[in-house]
Amino acid sequence: MLDLIRRTLASAGLPAGAVGALATLAGKGGHPAVRAAAAALGVPVAEYPAGVLAAVPVPNPSDAVGAAVGTAGVAEAAALAGAGGGxxxxxxxxxxxxAATVAVARAPRRPYARPTPGEQP
Structure with missing residues (x-):
């Protein structure tokens, strides 16, 4: 799994340090491959129930995955949920x-707020 994550990040021109968390379906966060990847990247694992993931629109839903786990998207939906949802x-x-499926999502950028005079940036 870690190799797939690294290759996927590299394909997007992103360093491993850009990862803020690994996100997955509830009950899968304890899987040894997920835990090992999170430990190697130094990030937490976020788990989302199938109902939460099912509410996230994804571009590549899978009927087979939906029948198996209750949501037609896990990797893309979890990535989007973990990065800030809508x-x-x-x-x-x-x-x-x-052995694994991964997707990468980016949290929304926060607008830059200029420090007020006397405030530390």
């Missing part, structure tokens, strides 16, 4: 290996 941007649609 305001997040899907940077890399799902990519699959034999």
């Amino acid at each position: 305001h997040a941007e899907l940077v890399v649609p799902k990519r699959k290996s034999a």
